[in-house]
Amino acid sequence: xxxxxxxxxxxxxxxxxxxxxxxxxxxxxxxxxxxxxxxxxxxxxxxxxxxxxxxxxxxxxxxxxxxxxxxxxxxxxxxxxxxxxxxxxxxxxxxxxxxxxxxxxxxxxxxxxxxxxxxxxxxxxxxxxxxxxxxxxxxxxxxx
Amino acid sequence: xxxxxxxxxxxxxxxxxxxxxxxxxxxxxxxxxxxxxxxxxxxxxxxxxxxxxxxxxxxxxxxxxxxxxxxxxxxxxxxxxxxxxxxxxxxxxxxxxxxxxxxxxxxxxxxxxxxxxxxxxxxxxxxxxxxxxxxxxxxxxxxxxxxxxxxxxxxxxxxxxxxxxxxxxxxxxxxxxxxxxxxxxxxx
Numbered sequence: 001x002x003x004x005x006x007x008x009x010x011x012x013x014x015x016x017x018x019x020x021x022x023x024x025x026x027x028x029x030x031x032x033x034x035x036x037x038x039x040x041x042x043x044x045x046x047x048x049x050x051x052x053x054x055x056x057x058x059x060x061x062x063x064x065x066x067x068x069x070x071x072x073x074x075x076x077x078x079x080x081x082x083x084x085x086x087x088x089x090x091x092x093x094x095x096x097x098x099x100x101x102x103x104x105x106x107x108x109x110x111x112x113x114x115x116x117x118x119x120x121x122x123x124x125x126x127x128x129x130x131x132x133x134x135x136x137x138x139x140x141x142x143x144x
Numbered sequence: 145x146x147x148x149x150x151x152x153x154x155x156x157x158x159x160x161x162x163x164x165x166x167x168x169x170x171x172x173x174x175x176x177x178x179x180x181x182x183x184x185x186x187x188x189x190x191x192x193x194x195x196x197x198x199x200x201x202x203x204x205x206x207x208x209x210x211x212x213x214x215x216x217x218x219x220x221x222x223x224x225x226x227x228x229x230x231x232x233x234x235x236x237x238x239x240x241x242x243x244x245x246x247x248x249x250x251x252x253x254x255x256x257x258x259x260x261x262x263x264x265x266x267x268x269x270x271x272x273x274x275x276x277x278x279x280x281x282x283x284x285x286x287x288x289x290x291x292x293x294x295x296x297x298x299x300x301x302x303x304x305x306x307x308x309x310x311x312x313x314x315x316x317x318x319x320x321x322x323x324x325x326x327x328x329x330x331x332x
Contacts, residue, residue, distance in 0.1 A: 007311060007312050007315040009315070010311070010314055010315035010319075011311050011314075011315070014296070014314070016311065042322070045290075045318065045322060046290050049275075049286070049290040050290060052268060052272070052291070054178065054182050055181065055182055055185045055186075055191075056181065056182075057177050057178055057195065060174075061174075061198065061199065061202060062147075062170040062174035062177065063170075065166070065173055065202070066166065066167065
C-alpha cells in the first residue's frame, strides 16, 4: 500500500475514518516508519496544544448579567387594559361616597335634603337609643 | 455569584432561559464564559478584543434566545456567534497580520521551580507563537478541534462548512502548524 494522503492520516488521528479504512491505515502505519513518525508528530502537537494553560476572562459576566437583570420579568398589563376598569370604577365610587359622607358629617344645606331614614343609618346613636347630648347627635332639639 | 441552577442540565437551563428566567441564562454564562473567551483570545490575539467580543457574544445570545432551536447544542451556537463576531472584527480592522500575545501572565505557573518554569513558559510561548502565525481559517479550526475538542459535526456547524471541508481543512491546518513548530515542541 502506498502512503496515505495527510488528510487521511489526520482523520485517522481523530478516529474519523470508517472501520475498514481504519484497519487498512493501521496496518500500513505498522510497516511504514515515515507515516508512523508523521502520526506521532501530529499526536504530540495535539498533546502540546491541550497542555497549554487557559487564559480566563477574569470577570464574572454571569454576576454582571444578574446585576443588570435582577429579577425575572413579570408580565404587566398594558396601560388602559380592560382589567383596570373594575379598579377605576371602585376608586370613583369610593371618592363619590367619601365626598357624600363628608358632606353629611360637615352638615349644611345638603344634609337637610337627605331623608332622615338614610341619615340615621350613620348616626352615632343606634335607632331607639337615647342621645346623651344634642350637639353630638347633630340634630336640633325637637326634630326627633 | 450564587448559582442556583448549577445542577440543571444544559438543555433544561436553555429552556428556562427562553421562558425569561434570567438566573438560568446567568448559569449558562457562568458555564461558557471562559471557553468562549479562551477561543476568542487566541483567535484575536488581543485581551481587550476578546473581552469585548465575549460580552457581545452573550448579549447576542440573550437577544437571540427565542430563536434558538435544539438542533445544535447551545455551546456550538455560542461558538458560532463568537466566531462570526470575531471574523467581522478581523475583516473590519484588518487584524490579519501576526500579533504577539498581549498578556502572557496566564502561562506562568507560580508553583513550579524557576528553571523548570522558565523552560515550560518558553515552550508555551513558542507554541502560542506558532499558532498565532497560522492564517485565521487554520487557527480557528485547530482551536475548535484540538483545544475545544469539538467533533467534526460541531465544527462544521460553527464554521458553516461541509464535513469534507472540515476534514481537509483540519489536515492542512495541522500540517501548517507542524511546519511552524520547532522540533522540540513536538516532544513536549
